[in-house]
Amino acid sequence: MADEETKSWFSERIDEYADPLYGYSFQLTRNRTDAEDLVADAVSKAWSGVESLKDRRKFRSWIFRILHNCYVSNYRKKSVRPVEVSQNVAFDEITDDLTNFLTEQSDEFLAWWGTPEREFANKVLGEDILEAIEGLPDEFKGAVVLVTVEGLSYNEAAEVLEISSGTVHSRMKRGRMLLQKALWIHATEAGLITETPPKEMHNEQ
């Protein structure tokens, strides 16, 4: 049994982190009821294992890790979304370079990607970005949500996902590129991109 000091400390931390925990949970489940249940499960697990947290400064990554693991073992199965087959390679073994990714992409995407428009970001809604993140393969989704949405450092995200921070970096690169692609598809369908830049004759920037 935890003592009173631990109890009041834990209680304060839960109050402090309720919003980000719910935010992460919502991003994983995209459903309010599931998100609340997931946070409650995680907090309950964390509380019963509070003695295992040796370094209180690591509370954030510790409780995010518990929540993440709860999601993986209990919630992900419920998802009706078909498992996305991304690429049939072990990602972490892929060379730490985007060149391979780029060579696999369509000319239309590359033409758009090669001529970035800052205004594009203004046309895309925050919710559209979150939805696109939601559709990323799980390996990338975790890293992108933790770092891009929740603002964790690579080291903290590495602790949550139980991978190296170098792996977080490669997942961020590939995940954010896949996100760009998802946004491009969304924007094309929504008519936010009306014209693909000509690509046959002119190859200059």
Added chain:
Amino acid sequence: MSNKDDKTEAEEIDCIEAINGLYQYLDGEMDDAETKQRFEHHLAHCKTCYTRTEMEKLLTQRARDAGNKKASQALRERLQRVLD
């Protein structure tokens, strides 16, 4: 004195290298001062990479704002009951 310029030239990175470092830079994870300097030097001279960086910055901010959810009072109370 032109020596210094030559050195800068030799240290220039290309767009692929810049794109590879982009997220590390945006996420505040580019710890090595020299790497960061080379990256910023590239941005100052390459409109494409500069615009891409600005765009990614905006997308990140927008995602962060949208993802900034509030836990309901009911959830907060439920969480505190876990401790009883």
